[in-house]
Amino acid sequence: MEVKTRAIVLQTIKYGDAQLIVDFFTEKLGRVSFMVKIPKSSKAKMKRQLFQPLMILNLEFDHRPKANLQRLKDVFIALPFVDLPFSPYKLAMSMFLAELLGQATRNEQVNVPLFSFIEESVAWLDQAQGNYANFHIVFMVRLTFFLGFSPNLESGAHGDFFDLEEGRFVSFVPTHVHYLNKEDSLRMLGLLRLSYETMHLYTMSRLDRNRCVEVILQYYRIHVPGFPELKSFSVLQELFA
Incomplete structure (x- = not known):
């Protein structure tokens, strides 16, 4: 099932050299955890800075209810921080x-x-x-x-x-x-x-x-x-x- 939802970053754990495990509290599904691959390219959309504590993001992913870790299809900032x-x-x-x-x-x-x-x-x-x-x-x-x-x-x-x-x-x-x-x-x-x-x-x-x-x-x-x-x-x- 494809899901688009706002989400708040709660915890980020480094997994290997190029992946993160990120725990979110989402508007539509409650608590959801993701495995996020961070490309080395500076032009890549998935950047570590997106997953700082309490960042508010828009997520798009194919939700698999039986999976412990979901995979993101798209992500972007929902509320840009000023300070x-x-x-x-x-x-x-x-x-x-x-x-x-x-x-x-x-x-x-x-x-x-x-x-x-x-x-x-x-x-x-x-x-x-x-x-x-x-x-x-x-x-x-x-x-x-x-x-x-x-x-x-x-x-x-x-x-x-x-x-x-x-x-x-x-x-x-x-x-x-x-x-x-x-x-x-x-x-x-x-x-x-x-x-x-x-x-x-x-x-x-x-x-x-x-x-x-x-x-x-x-x-x-x-x-x-x-x-x-x-x-x-x-x-x-x-x-x-």
Whole structure:
């Protein structure tokens, strides 16, 4: 079956001297992996630069449902980036979020609202001229709403402790260890109310920001089976002093 779809690059692995294994989240089929041959000619259409983290592409391929790796027939950029590949801060964010998405959407089938959210978020980051230091945190929180384990915001009026297992605020200390103290719970409540447009109003130090990411990653590890430690987080921790 011939498929034409928009797709977001999540992970690229070098395979031999002239091939790549590329994992995409596609608009029409969800997660799909490809074996991509990169010709040596500088005039070739398939270039390594196309398959950088969070690149948004148009793909054309003959979909074989039983094949683990598909083969591309054609590819071209769907959303040309203006700033993201050239900003060290945005590039580090994109690497982190691509790794996060790669793990969180491993078994994701077609989910057009999720695809649209990712695409619109990446476009916002690319165009942002400033005030985006909290972008990855807001993205991580909002992503949970599309993956089915979003925190219960309404419960924030009824409790001082955030139960990471239940995904809600409670008025008592849970009997297990997966909960946030009052200070972290209050910060979580504030994060749940942020948008990309308002997040710059929430002032945090680098230490506070990293603590927020650690807490949210812990939440993901509880709710996404097999969710690992993210290697790119160490790079992100050094940004936005």
